[in-house]
Amino acid sequence: MSAPLPSLDAAEFPDAETFRAQVMTAGKPVVLRGAVADWPMVAAGRSAADLSAFLQSRDAGRAAEMFVGPAAIAGRYHYGEGEGGFNFTRETLPYRAAIDRILATAGQEGRPTLYVGSLSIDQYLPGLLADHRLALVPAGVAPRIWLGHAASVACHYDLFDNVACVVAGRRRFTLYPPDAIGDLYVGPIDHTLAGQPISLADGSAPGDPLYPRFEQARERAITVELAAGDALYLPKLWWHRVEALDPYNLLVNFWWDGFASGPDQPQAAMLLAMIALAERPPAERAAWRAWFDHYVFRPDGHPLAHLPAERHGLLGPLRPVNYGRLRALVMRLLRG
Incomplete structure (x- = not known):
C-alpha cells in the first residue's frame, strides 16, 4: 500500500x-x-x-x-x-x-x-x-x-x-x-x-x-x-x-482539462497512433518511440534547444500561431 x-x-x-x-x-x-x-x-x-x-x-x-x-x-x-x-x-x-x-x-x-x-x-x-x-x-x-x-x-x-x-x-x-x-x-x-x-x-x-x-x-x-x-x-x-x-x-x-492548448484531446492522438503504428514490426515501433520521445515527450528538453528561439519554427511555442499551423498540417495529411 x-x-x-x-x-x-x-x-x-x-x-x-x-x-x-x-x-x-x-x-x-x-x-x-x-x-x-x-x-x-x-x-x-x-x-x-x-x-x-x-x-x-x-x-x-x-x-x-x-x-x-x-x-x-x-x-x-x-x-x-x-x-x-x-x-x-x-x-x-x-x-x-x-x-x-x-x-x-x-x-x-x-x-x-x-x-x-x-x-x-x-x-x-x-x-x-x-x-x-x-x-x-x-x-x-x-x-x-x-x-x-x-x-x-x-x-x-x-x-x-x-x-x-x-x-x-x-x-x-x-x-x-x-x-x-x-x-x-x-x-x-x-x-x-x-x-x-x-x-x-x-x-x-x-x-x-x-x-x-x-x-x-x-x-x-x-x-x-x-x-x-x-x-x-x-x-x-x-x-x-x-x-x-x-x-x-x-x-x-x-x-x-487544466493544460489544454486547444480543442484537440490527447486521446485522439493516441487512437490515431494506434492506426498508424500499433501493428508495425517491433523494430519500427521502437524507432518511432524514439521520435515520439524526442519531439513529444521531451525527456531531454526541447528538441531545438541547440538553436536560438527565433529559429524554432513549428517547434516554437504553440501559441499564438503554431497550434493553428500544426493543426492545419495534420488535417492536410489526414485528407491525403
Whole structure:
C-alpha cells in the first residue's frame, strides 16, 4: 500500500490559476478536507428527506438514465450475463422520480441498488451553481451530480482533471497511478459500463491466477476515505474505484482539462497512433518511440534547444500561431 495522500486546505488556493500552478502541475492527487463543508446542499444531505426536498425544489423536469442493480450484486456494477453483457439494467425516468426512488428506498434490505450519475447541474438543477462554487475550479466549468445507494463503481480513469466533492454520505477512493495500466488488466475500450474502460483485476482476491501482474499494482494502491464536505483532486488518467459507503450518497464533480492548448484531446492522438503504428514490426515501433520521445515527450528538453528561439519554427511555442499551423498540417495529411 502506497503512502497516504497529502491533505491541503482549499482556502490556500483563492483562484484556479493558483491551484493549477501549485497543485495540478505535479500530477498527483490531493485531498481537500472541508472544501465544500459550507455548501447548502451538504447541510441538506444530512437527512434523506431534506435532501430529496432540496433537489426536487430545483428540478428542471428532465428525464435521466438510472442504473438498476439486482440485490444480489450488492451495488457492484460490472460486466455480467445480463442485458448487453452487464450485471445491471438501465431505466429512463424523470429525474424527480429517480430522486424520490433512490432516497425513499435507501438502506432497505433485499431491494435493487439504484444510481444516477454524471448529470449536468446546469441542465437538471438550474440555479444551484450560484450557491455551490469552488474558487479553485475555473469559472465556466459545469459541475455534474451523482446520486445513489451504497455501491461500487468499477476502477476506471477519466480524460479530464477532476475535483470530486462529497456532498452526502462517505466515499472511499482506491487509486492507482497511470503507469499501472499494464498491471490492471483493462477491459475493452469499445464495450464499457459507462464510457471509459475498466480494470478487470481490481478487487480480485490476492494471488488470483487470472491476473498475476495485478499483485504489483495492488502494492501501489492508495485508499482514501472522504466525509461529506471533503473533496479530492484527481489528475486525468489516474485509475480510481469509487465506493459509496452509506445508504444514500451524493457527489458533485468538476471536470476540465487544466493544460489544454486547444480543442484537440490527447486521446485522439493516441487512437490515431494506434492506426498508424500499433501493428508495425517491433523494430519500427521502437524507432518511432524514439521520435515520439524526442519531439513529444521531451525527456531531454526541447528538441531545438541547440538553436536560438527565433529559429524554432513549428517547434516554437504553440501559441499564438503554431497550434493553428500544426493543426492545419495534420488535417492536410489526414485528407491525403
